[in-house]
Amino acid sequence: MSGALDGVTVNELLAVMGARELKDNTTVFTGVGAPMMASGLAQRMHAPRLTMVIEGGIVGPRWKPGSLAISTNEMRAAYRAQMLTGITDAFLLAQRGFLDVGFIGGAQIDRYGNLNTTAIGGSYDKPKVRLPGSGGANDIISLCREVIILTAHEKRRFSETVDFITSPGWLEGHDSRRRRGLLFGGVSRVVTTLGLFGFDPESRRMRLEALHAGVTVDDVRANTGFEVEVSDRLTTTKPPSEEELGILRMLDPARQFIG
């Protein structure tokens, strides 16, 4: 996949860059795959007092290396958790405002960070491709204080418009999200295999803020289906370190999730 650094997989890159976004003494609503790897890595690097909340009703698990969960509702996801509650109540922690950050991914994303994981093409009743659906993604993006999207950067994903808004980012930009009743939160970051995006505080349009080593703005443009706005303070990310990669490979020795 384009953008992956030599010897670093897509999910390793996303996990490392995602982990660096998390701060100590905060809470994160996380899932399986790259979000799980990012959260686990942050906890072992700079954020030991990070608490993970997972939609299975899990608070504060300490996952067993080599025995990571393939769903947010199976026993491995809850390994050595501090609390297990119901699914509805886990999401209500987010509605109450206890969740600082949420991680999600998405099949299709537009310039306002709106995500589609429901259906591509056709109509809702007869779609061309039926995707699995929201799961908890809509709730995470609606209810957490900030949301970080982790995704591979491909032209077919970064689309001018999304066919269905499963998970609302900044909707049509400006104050449209607030006007629709989403009083809190919003997408703050999009971490991709090419770089990091933020959102213009006024227009709420996605803006390229950092490139990964070896990636150019033209590479980003060539892989994006909408016009790419670029920050005037564009930076370059530090490549994943040996220490970061070492922790990820310790957590997932069979490379089931890091690829």
Next chain:
Amino acid sequence: MTISRREYDFQAARLRLESKPKSAGEKLTTLDEAVAKVKDGDSLAFGGCLFSRTPLAQVRALLRRRPKGLTIARNLMCYEGEWCMVAGAVDKVVTSWMGIGLPWGLSKIVREYVESGRVPMEEWSHLALGLRFRAAAMGLPFLPSLTMLGSSLVDVGGSKTIDCPYTGEKLLAVPALFPDVAMLHVHRADRFGNCQIDGYAHMDADIARAAATVLVTAEEIVPEDEIRLHPDRTVIPGFIVDALVHVPYGSYPHECYGVYDAEPDHFSAYVNGITERGAAGVQDYLERYVYGPATHADYLALFGEAALADARRRGKELVT
């Protein structure tokens, strides 16, 4: 596709409960008698979540009766939803997500049945579906929430918003979902149907309160005193339960927290069957695992004692 009044009619749901015996008596029965309470056209809610504590023994017993016209609701629908589609048992699926899990990718059965319009899939956010059951469990027609607003999901079921009578802010009015029948699998119960669940609570306690009829399978039937010594562990009181069946490995090859682990290799074999033969792969599976075995013991024999013991060992290992 929009929700119908029947789903959120809290008065009708209340009257239905008032007219029903709420017995503290014996609830133990057989699987066949329990699932015979399901009528064609009923709406069902399955407990558990994805491949955790799914009431699979009940789903298999139900499908052997060749039901028709069902609506099935579950927060994350796993392969039991695919069985129901291919068996021709369902008219509608209500869920927030459907598939088996990350490693198995998009469900080819969902693609075939939903894209063709044969079985509509009504999608809610995970929390919204949880609040639908909770509103019903509370005996209310809806619950206000901050989720799902501004998304296309609002239009799928025809959800409405309300202006908060105190602050004036816009809130989603998540409509209640009162299913006809709840199908649940729990860790233990006494013979009167007082149920205890370990580990993941999922949405089972709300679903039990929301439904008009409650069918439960339990890994273990324990003496009444064992429940009375730990009443704080009871999440479903016996008077809610209509039928109880003792079914060890009642959610296998899905997991039952602390008792046995799931069997991902079994899911892979199932998905390989679909990759090779499409819906016919599911038919093959139904013949072998659902319609074929005459009893639950015959079903378990298809896996063998060694596999069952290994699942039990792994399940215990994850909580010790």
